[in-house]
Amino acid sequence: MSSEKLLIDVGSTYFKVSSASGIEQHFRDFNKEILDDLTYKCGETIHAYKKEDIYICSSANGGLSTLIIGITDSFSLKFATNIAFNSGINIIDKVIYQNIEDYSIPSDLIDVVIVVGGIDSASNIFGEPLLSYLDKLKYSNIVYVGSEQDAPKLQENIENLVVLPNIIDNRLHIVEENLKEYLTNLYQLDIEGKEDIKNLYTITSNQIYSTPYIVNQTLPFIDTKFTVVNPFILIDIGGATTDIHYSKDLVDDNIVTTNEYDRLVFKKLGVYKSKESLIFTAKNNEFVYELLTHLKVTENIFEEQSEKALQVLMQLAIFLVLCKMSHYKQAYINLKLLSINSIVLTGGITKVLADSEIEDIITFFYKKILNSNHKPSVVMDHNYDIWTLAIINNKG
């Protein structure tokens, strides 16, 4: 670690401050603005650094949500889904246009709607049913990445529609870059737009990035710090969300992309801010009671506020995330979990659980869900080395 830099990570639950003298970690006080809270708790450290030597990243907002409207599962929806994942966006729903009238309208505000379908030589794909669906939907942004021939008509009829080049080329192959850049920027703007985060620019002159984004960028260099055997997954269990980063070769998919690593965010699986929904998900998983028995606790643990309860929640989060990535629970993407050689864990979990407690859960998962004795090695990022590496690598 460089001695002249101060690295700050603002999470939904606590913040970390890393300087030459080590890492400090503080729970956030939600009655205070982030900047006030930060200066109150580590003002001295912060004032010892120049603005240009302070680097900040934030995962406090848990990412953006999207709803995708496409015309087929095998092409438009699949391609857009893939790009949205790569950009760290949570997919709320996918709609097949020909049946759009049969879908119920989500009540939540959608951050960005993606409309896609058709190669450029196909036309008249979208019409009135799209417009009336959009009329009923609440969303902040909308982007069109389908056939160029339909673009003018849609632009005329949909307010603030952003039109980008088609993500499906003339050979039915995926074109990622434009949509990915748009979504990544949107995510970045969303973070910067938060008043709380804007204030932080009074202490740094560097751009504030989203934490998952920079962590993802660091994965190719992970072996400079750890002995990780490829392919691997990285699980970051946070207060509000659980992130999974995984190498592409774990996905059974013939989409050719340039990125080596993808990422998935499970928005409502965190151990503090979204504890309630984590417990809800757990109670709906038929293996959870067996798991609780295995851990020698009862479901009363969910009502407790103890260190033990936190440990169990974290163990549950690992189990549920692995379930979601497996064929047992059809998520958006199924990983070839039997091919994983290492599971890397980062975030607060490394302070709460011992290696053996994590291995225990992973073994339980492989036995129960996959019927296998497979045992990937567990690598713990105890000192936030991944985050440190990430933020330093991204300073340019």
Next chain:
Amino acid sequence: MKVVTGVVGNDIHVVANRLIELSLNARGFEVFNLGVNTYLEEFFDAAVETNADVLLISSLNGEAEGWSREVKLLRSKYKTLDKLVMVIGGNLVVGTADAETIVPKYKKYGFDLIFHQVDLNTGLDTLEEYLKERKIV
């Protein structure tokens, strides 16, 4: 004129597929080749995305019949494929059988043109005539 083509199911016989792409191109068709190992849903989905006129499926290893039985049901779920011309060719049965028994069967499965062990050029000539007759060209 747009044609989606490929080899259905878990069939990996690739030689005919390459020849079909070349021949169709030479005859002036716009070809979308999904290659070997293609599932029915992918064929139909590709026809939707490209707004194709013709779906030309090949099958070499004997899987054709199994898949063909599902064609009608699956196609009925799509609302924009009414005009799609459906063609199948290759080795359409396991073992031997003659065209008289094979063709009516595959017509019932929902195919317009059926070429069991028919030479490619003969088959494509027939396809072009068919399209001309129906004024699809």
